[in-house]
Amino acid sequence: MARLDENSYKGVQAQALRIAVNDQLKTLEDSLYASFDCLALGGRLAVISFHSLEDRIVKQTFQDIINVKDRDVDVDMIEEAAGKKDLREIMSDIDENEEWIKQTVQGLRGIILTKRPITPSETGESLNSRARSAKLRVIQKL
Incomplete structure (x- = not known):
């Protein structure tokens, strides 16, 4: 990995300080939980992240949202509300355009819906170099 020049290093320090002072990662995590709770059944939440710290928070929060081992949730109630019993039924409803x-x-x-994040194509990167670090993750509520 190439060493950062002095100006880049100062920028990285300023970014780290801003993230810590504003508690931005916790705010992102809280926003993801709140956004998922607002979704209707079948609704989707798509999140684009541009930094590895953000992407890790999105990935871990999505995994926590669908894993209800630590929460008091009635599994039968969720399955009944969703009206679907398994992934095959749900995936058969997905449009061919997806x-x-x-x-x-x-x-x-x-x-x-995105076990691995969707990243820009080479064409997309050549048209917009800032898109290079973008990662899209999507979750659907049952």
């Missing part, structure tokens, strides 16, 4: 859905992770409360 080829981007390749690997999924199913939980009791939702499905992570």
Whole structure:
């Protein structure tokens, strides 16, 4: 990895300080939980992150949302409300135009539709170099 020049290093320090002072990672995590709770059944939440710290928070929060082992949730109530019993039924409802859905992770409360994040194509990167670090993750509520 190339060493940062002095100006870049100062920028990284300023970013780290801003993230810590404003508690931005906790705010992101809280916002993800609140946004998922606002979704209707079948609704989707798509999040674009530009930094590895943000992407890690999005990934871990999505995994926590669908994993209800630590929460008091009535599994039968969730399955009844969703009206679906397994991933095959849900995936059969997905439109053919959604080829981007390749690997999924199913939980009791939702499905992570992007096990691996969607990143820009080479063409997209050449048109907009700032998009290079963008990662898209999507979760669907059951």
